[in-house]
Amino acid sequence: MTGWSGLTGLRVGVWGVGVEGSASLRRLAADGVAPYAVVDRAAGSAVGQQVLALDEGGLDRLLACDVVVKSPGISPYDEPATTLAAAGVQLAGGLGLWLEDAPRDRVACLTGTKGKSTATAIAGALARGLGQDVFVGGNIGRAPWEPDVAPADLYLIETSSYQAHDVTAGPRVVAVTSLSQDHLTWHHGYDTYVRDKLSLCTRPGVETVVAPAADPELERYADLLGPHVQRVVENDAGWASGLGLIGRHNLRNALLAREVLVALGVPGADDEAALAAAAPAYEPLPSRLTRVGRVGDVEFVDDSLSTNTLPTLAAVDSFPGRRVALLVGGQDRGIDYTPLAEGLAAFGDRVLVLTLPDNGPRIAATIRAAAPTVWVRECVDLAEAVGAGHAWAKPDGVVLLSPAAPSFGVFRDYAERAEVFTAAMRALA
Known part of the structure; x- marks a missing residue:
């Protein structure tokens, strides 16, 4: 097999019909390749194809394929991907196929x-x-x-x-x-x-x-x-x-x-x-250290796409000499927040950490244990954190949403989290 052009004549499955899976279906249609199976978590339709649910016959159809083009979110280390690989089905990604030719x-x-x-x-x-x-x-x-x-x-x-x-x-x-x-x-x-x-x-x-x-x-x-x-x-x-x-x-x-x-x-x-x-x-990308407004002389910065400790520490470091109310927390993926705590300790008393659900309590506990000099307060939601951050950051500091965690669970995605942050800022005004 050499790229997308090498799929002709093979039994091809598409596993996952999100953004990339839909693109893969359009590519197969343009190449004249009829997919042998189109499978997702639930039955439905996508790009002119009927979609089988994985647990309602979809896995059996994928097992009958020569090649399965999977969406990126599907881990090859988990079942049923390991079952497919053990059965001799070749798992491929759209980008890998494109790069081949x-x-x-x-x-x-x-x-x-x-x-x-x-x-x-x-x-x-x-x-x-x-x-x-x-x-x-x-x-x-x-x-x-x-x-x-x-x-x-x-x-x-x-x-x-x-x-x-x-x-x-x-x-x-x-x-x-x-x-x-x-x-x-x-x-x-x-x-x-x-x-x-x-x-x-x-x-x-x-x-x-x-x-x-x-x-x-x-x-x-x-x-x-x-x-x-x-x-x-x-x-x-x-x-x-x-x-x-x-x-x-x-x-x-x-x-x-x-x-x-x-x-x-x-x-x-x-x-x-x-x-x-x-x-x-160059036009700055949304939710990547993006200024969204001011209330008085306090600046509000949206860094909602920051989902781990490295960019969050870099974000705080971007405002030297200013008071920063840092809003952190989201979906808990089990990462160690000790490096975040130790990094924040270097900024002294010019940073207040306001933690958010779901993993806010765990982040707060880690900071209190690893960096007891860092000020931290647990908040019930983003609106409370924005209000508390603004009050603390006066007269000319920064309220920074750089959560070091994904948004899922509380929010649909990073964009909704950013919208709620901006709306809370406007409510203060």
């Missing part, structure tokens, strides 16, 4: 625990400003294997650890932003998570570009970064001022994005004046 010398995959969306978006904006026809997609935006995606000069693909696991053919460039705990349940542990994510780097012909600044986890797993590693040198990068970024860590993302374009051979990527002219085209 893509113009890989014009492709960069950007990955990392946090920062990959911002770095990908910055690289896309700069490349367009430098005159390139660019496709930006993957884990952010559209799937590159959608049948109506036009040929481009460059393909900048944000790549999650889920997607990286299914990739066998590497792109020309892999960029790595950071490493910390995430998605431990899907990968069955941190070491497997890192190895799955960094597996992109060791594919033949890949040049790995690594973010500037010492990251202890990247140093710990340096042997997984591949044989060709380019470490970005941190500098003030005057050209980046037009990007309108908050925080030193986002400047590092910008430097990484630029180095990706240099590695891909984009004309002008090493020209400071050309980059400065291209930078204002």
